[in-house]
Amino acid sequence: MTGTGPSFVWIDGVLRPADGQHLSVSDRAFQLGDGIFETLRAKGGRVTELAEHVARLRRSADGLAIELPAGLETMLEAGIADLLAAEHLDGPDGDASVRITVSRGAWAGRGLLPPVGEHLVATIVVQAWPVLPPPAGHLERGLSLIASAVRRDPGNPVIALKTTSRADYVFARIEARRAGAEDALFLTVSGHLSEATTANIFLVRVAPDGVTELATPSLDCAILPGTTRSWLLRWGASAGLRVTEGRLTPDELVTASEAFLSSSVAGVLPVTRFHGHPIGDGVPGPWTLRARADREAFIGDGPPAAGSADPSATRPDSAATRPDSAATRPDSGR
Numbered sequence: 001m002t003g004t005g006p007s008f009v010w011i012d013g014v015l016r017p018a019d020g021q022h023l024s025v026s027d028r029a030f031q032l033g034d035g036i037f038e039t040l041r042a043k044g045g046r047v048t049e050l051a052e053h054v055a056r057l058r059r060s061a062d063g064l065a066i067e068l069p070a071g072l073e074t075m076l077e078a079g080i081a082d083l084l085a086a087e088h089l090d091g092p093d094g095d096a097s098v099r100i101t102v103s104r105g106a107w108a109g110r111g112l113l114p115p116v117g118e119h120l121v122a123t124i125v126v127q128a129w130p131v132l133p134p135p136a137g138h139l140e141r142g143l144s145l146i147a148s149a150v151r152r153d154p155g156n157p158v159i160a161l162k163t164t165s166r167a168d169y170v171f172a173r174i175e176a177r178r179a180g181a182e183d184a185l186f187l188t189v190s191g192h193l194s195e196a197t198t199a200n201i202f203l204v205r206v207a208p209d210g211v212t213e214l215a216t217p218s219l220d221c222a223i224l225p226g227t228t229r230s231w232l233l234r235w236g237a238s239a240g241l242r243v244t245e246g247r248l249t250p251d252e253l254v255t256a257s258e259a260f261l262s263s264s265v266a267g268v269l270p271v272t273r274f275h276g277h278p279i280g281d282g283v284p285g286p287w288t289l290r291a292r293a294d295r296e297a298f299i300g301d302g303p304p305a306a307g308s309a310d311p312s313a314t315r316p317d318s319a320a321t322r323p324d325s326a327a328t329r330p331d332s333g334r
């Protein structure tokens with residue numbers, strides 16, 4: 001193994017040294033990408049939206065007919081807690097990126113079809129890394145994106161599953177690096193925005209009727225239904241934005257006032273250039289910074305009190321509770 005990383009890995013209920021030899025070469029996730037995963041954030045030892053991630057893991061498992069053990073959520077909760085403690089990431093200052101990977105298991109035979117009649121036991125792995133601050137400039141200048149040459153078919157049912165087959169995504173990231181950009185956007189076969197390689201995309205724009213909108217590609221645009229995306233849709237409504245999901249074009253991206261990416265670990269990241277064209281003023285916009293601050297506060301403070309549907313309600317002084325705040329109101333829109 002190269003590179004520095006965690007000391008431990010949790011595998012099927014046992015903490016093991018991270019640099020040991022753990023999996024069979026016949027493991028189907030290694031051979032075929034026949035596995036699923038989730039990545040989530042744990043701050044101060046508190047796991048953000050575990051139930052939502054487990055629900056998506058179950059949907060991914062259903063899609064690939066991977067059998068998950070009973071009591072999965074409880075098992076994962078305990079496993080994550082043990083791992084965070086072992087990695088010293090469970091204290092008040094701990095901030096961890098947690099990855100849960102489930103492989104269909106090891107099968108020494110050949111072929112794509114999971115063998116019928118053989119009881120393959122899924123391997124469940126949990127890893128944790130410290131969350132590093134975004135690289136220099138990402139928050140101050142925003143990200144530069146390109147469109148990937150890989151097109152997305154909205155009729156492809158596998159896109160909505162979070163499988164370990166990520167070659168398209170790695171390819172797109174390499175395209176971005178070669179172009180001097182930070183990330184790549186997938187477009188659908190009809191040329192609409194889909195998502196970035198590890199994040200959903202949002203636009204902020206002023207509609208012809210003067211209302212400020214938070215717009216994001218709809219679920220039929222070949223996207224992963226992001227947990228942060230769902231949170232932001234609720235956040236946008238509570239912050240006084242008109243929230244829309246639909247088919248968006250690259251032209252709408254470059255003419256938006258602001259754009260940002262959303263994901264569980266990186267949170268909200270501003271996007272300020274697409275193929276070199278500035279978006280809005282070409283700098284991170286006020287709604288983006290506010291979304292990021294409110295999401296980070298939510299992650300830090302935990303979920304809202306029972307009965308509250310307002311995702312910003314975790315912070316009594318949240319800017320989102322003051323939609324007309326002069327300090328945060330975008331004063332221009334395109």
Ligand SMILES: Cc1ncc(COP(=O)(O)O)c(C=O)c1O
Pocket residue numbers: 039195196197198199200223224225226227228229262263264265
């Ligand atoms: C392709 C893709 N889209 C979107 C997301 C965002 O999902 P979430 O907000 O649940 O992290 C991810 C997260 O890893 C992703 O890999």
